[in-house]
Amino acid sequence: MTAEPIIRVDHVAQRFGARTIFRDVSFTVDSGEVFVILGGSGCGKSTLMKQLIGLLTPNTGRIEIFGRAITGPLGEAALRDVQPRLGVMFQSGALFGSMSLLENVMLPLEMFTDLPPEGREAVARVKLGLVGLGDAAALMPAEISGGMARRAGIARAMALDPPLLLLDEPSAGLDPITSAGLDRLILDLRQDLGATFVVVTHELASILAIADRCIMLDRAAYPDAGGMIAEGDPRALRDTSTQPTVRAFFRRELPVAAAA
Amino acid sequence: MTDAASLTIQQRDGRVVMAFAGRLESASIGALWHTAIRAAEHAHGQALVFDLGAVSFSDVGGASLLAAVEAAHGDAAELVGAQERVTALLLRARQATRARPRGEVAPRITVRDVITAAFGLLAASIAFIGEAAVAIVRLPARRRMLRVPDLLRYIDQAGVRSLPLIVLLGYLIGLILAFQSAIPMRRFGADIFVANLVAISLVRELGPLLAAVILAGRTGSAFAAEIGTMKVNEEVDALMTMGLDPMTMLVLPRIIAAMLVMPVMTMALDIAGMLGMATVMRGFGFPLVTIARQVQNWVAAGDLYGGLFKAMCFGVAVAAIGCRAGLGTGVGPRAVGLSTTAAVVGGIVATIALDGVFALIFYRLDL
Numbered sequence: 001m002t003a004e005p006i007i008r009v010d011h012v013a014q015r016f017g018a019r020t021i022f023r024d025v026s027f028t029v030d031s032g033e034v035f036v037i038l039g040g041s042g043c044g045k046s047t048l049m050k051q052l053i054g055l056l057t058p059n060t061g062r063i064e065i066f067g068r069a070i071t072g073p074l075g076e077a078a079l080r081d082v083q084p085r086l087g088v089m090f091q092s093g094a095l096f097g098s099m100s101l102l103e104n105v106m107l108p109l110e111m112f113t114d115l116p117p118e119g120r121e122a123v124a125r126v127k128l129g130l131v132g133l134g135d136a137a138a139l140m141p142a143e144i145s146g147g148m149a150r151r152a153g154i155a156r157a158m159a160l161d162p163p164l165l166l167l168d169e170p171s172a173g174l175d176p177i178t179s180a181g182l183d184r185l186i187l188d189l190r191q192d193l194g195a196t197f198v199v200v201t202h203e204l205a206s207i208l209a210i211a212d213r214c215i216m217l218d219r220a221a222y223p224d225a226g227g228m229i230a231e232g233d234p235r236a237l238r239d240t241s242t243q244p245t246v247r248a249f250f251r252r253e254l255p256v257a258a259a260a
Numbered sequence: 261m262t263d264a265a266s267l268t269i270q271q272r273d274g275r276v277v278m279a280f281a282g283r284l285e286s287a288s289i290g291a292l293w294h295t296a297i298r299a300a301e302h303a304h305g306q307a308l309v310f311d312l313g314a315v316s317f318s319d320v321g322g323a324s325l326l327a328a329v330e331a332a333h334g335d336a337a338e339l340v341g342a343q344e345r346v347t348a349l350l351l352r353a354r355q356a357t358r359a360r361p362r363g364e365v366a367p368r369i370t371v372r373d374v375i376t377a378a379f380g381l382l383a384a385s386i387a388f389i390g391e392a393a394v395a396i397v398r399l400p401a402r403r404r405m406l407r408v409p410d411l412l413r414y415i416d417q418a419g420v421r422s423l424p425l426i427v428l429l430g431y432l433i434g435l436i437l438a439f440q441s442a443i444p445m446r447r448f449g450a451d452i453f454v455a456n457l458v459a460i461s462l463v464r465e466l467g468p469l470l471a472a473v474i475l476a477g478r479t480g481s482a483f484a485a486e487i488g489t490m491k492v493n494e495e496v497d498a499l500m501t502m503g504l505d506p507m508t509m510l511v512l513p514r515i516i517a518a519m520l521v522m523p524v525m526t527m528a529l530d531i532a533g534m535l536g537m538a539t540v541m542r543g544f545g546f547p548l549v550t551i552a553r554q555v556q557n558w559v560a561a562g563d564l565y566g567g568l569f570k571a572m573c574f575g576v577a578v579a580a581i582g583c584r585a586g587l588g589t590g591v592g593p594r595a596v597g598l599s600t601t602a603a604v605v606g607g608i609v610a611t612i613a614l615d616g617v618f619a620l621i622f623y624r625l626d627l
Contacts, residue, residue, distance in 0.1 A: 130356055
């Protein structure tokens with residue numbers, strides 16, 4: 001709808017002490033797109049995600065979400081304005097252990113809408129139904145499996161129908177069928193809600209199934225730091241990329257240097 | 261873009277027409293909810309029509325409202341002028357609402373459940389004592405599992421680090437006790453006996469008791485939280501699958517540490533308390549020699565040993581209850597809090613109950 005990108009990341013870097021996780025990361029995410037951040041373990045995918053949702057402030061660079069800069073002097077205020085329009089699913093769900101799944105999903109509705117209690121419950125039940133947990137609403141997070149917890153995490157992330165959903169490793173450690181179900185869910189939600197998705201993952205099948213566009217991070221992009229090594233349509237990257245790490249990633253083989 | 265959601269309800273040819281307009285979003289439909297549901301309940305038996313021609317946007321919240329209205333009415337509504345996307349969302353919401361909830365009915369708790377739970381707790385506690393005993397018997401063969409650095413760490417945590425607190429508390433208790441009793445006793449010219457009173461009550465009763473209460477609050481709770489968190493993180497299960505006995509690895513070193521530090525803590529508390537008492541007595545004009553002589557003549561070594569022995573037993577009880585609470589932790593973060601509370605309460609109650617038993621035994625044995 002709007003020409004303005006939903007997320008604009010401009011030359012962002014993150015250091016912890018003397019160690020530079022990545023630098024010079026730049027990309028944009030357009031409305032209605034499923035954008036995947038991929039890369040091997042320890043390349044800074046989750047760190048980048050934390051920057052996008054404002055849990056970490058990048059050492060240098062600029063991040064804009066919905067056209068508002070969440071870094072810089074007015075970042076805090078912008079972040080507070082933007083946050084209700086973000087849905088975030090953390091690794092393994094991060095459900096509140098003292099509440100049932102239904103209460104977990106109802107919490108944001110209680111805080112940010114004026115729905116009556118039965119209205120909140122009805123909306124929350126629909127959200128749980130959308131992720132296939134309609135019959136598990138009364139269960140506690142401790143009583144459900146990892147896949148269910150992730151789906152409940154997605155239900156809670158979409159409680160307020162945010163136009164932008166960020167999912168951190170939604171399918172890590174899940175069986176292929178459950179994982180495929182999650183991919184299907186993401187595509188359905190994108191179609192029905194018109195929502196934009198940013199997904200952090202390293203599941204190859206999942207990337208090829210859902211991603212419109214992706215960037216790939218690598219911890220050895222620069223001699224002294226990690227960074228971006230590829231950007232584009234993952235299927236095109238798989239077929240045509242000449243970058244050794246990208247090729248190795250998509251073919252599930254060891255990079256030349258590591259194999260030698 | 262920001263046209264608010266609105267609803268008009270009309271009767272048309274025997275059908276109830278609900279005309280929604282504007283943006284149906286979670287944030288904006290709160291005001292409509294009750295009206296819509298009530299109208300739908302009212303329209304029971306009549307056909308229901310949703311006129312969605314003027315709806316510019318709907319999110320899942322809006323679709324949920326429509327589905328809830330249909331559920332309240334009892335029948336699906338006829339859609340008029342709905343955008344394709346809104347229809348799709350409503351279909352999904354209908355599907356989601358149809359899923360039958362399971363396990364929603366909270367079971368009623370009966371007296372029988374309470375009694376069963378109480379016996380279960382008793383049985384678990386007896387089993388714990390038994391397992392601890394077995395662990396002690398098997399210790400020679402499993403010496404490797406009782407890690408000395410761990411033991412030293414617990415001694416440091418339970419004893420050395422609580423020493424400042426013990427000394428401060430003991431000093432203040434001695435001070436207060438001496439001052440409070442000196443004033444009435446002075447009227448009878450008996451203020452020199454304040455030294456006896458404070459010394460005997462500290463050595464026999466207050467020293468061990470206060471030290472145990474501090475142990476329960478400071479260390480018993482920490483034991484429960486540590487082991488409880490390990491339980492929640494499946495670390496205890498990991499130990500067991502490695503063939504390592506949690507009793508020997510986690511519980512015994514903590515109990516031994518508590519047993520070892522308690523007499524020392526009690527001794528420190530006794531001495532600090534007597535210094536507090538001496539401070540007051542000095543203020544009343546008694547020379548230190550007189551106070552010391554008074555204590556020496558009236559407090560027998562048996563009083564001290566009895567007190568220290570009691571302290572040791574209290575230490576074992578508090579540590580064991582703390583560890584037991586930790587190992588009994590359920591699932592989730594709330595469970596850790598519950599077991600910590602159980603550890604402190606259980607530790608203090610057990611200490612006082614044990615103290616009563618000791619009073620009886622010491623009386624019978626003429627100690």
